[in-house]
Amino acid sequence: MGGRLRRGDLTALARLPRARAYGVLARLQRRRWYRPLARRLTGPLDAREATMAEDREVRERWPREGHAASGPHSQVTTYVALAGERVVGWCYLQRNDEDTVFPGYVLAGIYVRARHRGLGLARQLMHVLIDCAAHEGALDVLLVVDEANMAAINLYASMGFTVAVDPPWTTRMEEVQRRYGVRRVVMRMPLRG
Ligand SMILES: CC(C)(COP(=O)(O)OP(=O)(O)OC[C@H]1O[C@@H](n2cnc3c(N)ncnc32)[C@H](O)[C@@H]1OP(=O)(O)O)[C@@H](O)C(=O)NCCC(=O)NCCS
Numbered sequence: 398m399g400g401r402l403r404r405g406d407l408t409a410l411a412r413l414p415r416a417r418a419y420g421v422l423a424r425l426q427r428r429r430w431y432r433p434l435a436r437r438l439t440g441p442l443d444a445r446e447a448t449m450a451e452d453r454e455v456r457e458r459w460p461r462e463g464h465a466a467s468g469p470h471s472q473v474t475t476y477v478a479l480a481g482e483r484v485v486g487w488c489y490l491q492r493n494d495e496d497t498v499f500p501g502y503v504l505a506g507i508y509v510r511a512r513h514r515g516l517g518l519a520r521q522l523m524h525v526l527i528d529c530a531a532h533e534g535a536l537d538v539l540l541v542v543d544e545a546n547m548a549a550i551n552l553y554a555s556m557g558f559t560v561a562v563d564p565p566w567t568t569r570m571e572e573v574q575r576r577y578g579v580r581r582v583v584m585r586m587p588l589r590g
Contacts (some may be wrong), residue, residue, distance in 0.1 A: 489506050
């Protein structure tokens with residue numbers, strides 16, 4: 398019957414307050430004053446290389462966010478951000494062969510769960526990743542980001558990444574835009590020399 402509520406409708410209704418709460422939180426996290434305040438009020442947070450169990454947890458519990466699984470041309474390390482014992486964020490360092498589209502050291506994805514954003518976890522994750530790349534002798538670290546993702550771009554810029562405007566990258570990004578309709582930029586951070 399037309400007006401009858403189905404189970405899916407009820408589930409959607411039950412989710413509404415939560416979705417609204419996340420909307421409000423996301424607006425707060427965009428405010429410059431919120432992030433230092435939230436950091437002061439939060440308990441100890443940490444970021445480090447993932448154990449095998451934590452890496453598996455990230456792959457299995459959050460498949461939608463994707464995993465930079467190691468392919469024939471890359472070797473991947475996963476780093477996790479922890480609130481107490483719980484994994485609440487992660488990022489991947491890929492080491493790509495010279496014959497790949499993005500050769501060298503690449504930050505291949507960073508994600509912090511919505512409730513834990515604005516607390517400095519992404520920055521902690523990136524410090525660990527960059528220290529590791531520098532320790533291995535990397536010349537630089539590359540990443541690709543949607544041009545509209547201001548939270549991520551601000552984060553990368555605050556770490557010292559700048560938009561790479563030299564030909565191989567601009568050409569590749571134009572190709573990505575033609576193919577997928579999204580504007581992306583390559584950002585690069587030199588580590589030596
Ligand atoms: C982008 C993302 C990883 C940032 O994580 P986070 O833990 O909230 O970031 P941090 O608290 O470490 O913030 C570090 C800096 O990032 C920038 N930043 C973070 N959140 C921001 C926001 N909502 N708006 C604007 N800038 C923001 C700021 O420069 C901030 O420094 P400041 O607080 O000293 O001003 C997180 O928003 C996320 O997981 N987004 C979804 C996944 C995603 O887009 N990943 C990037 C793929 S390329």
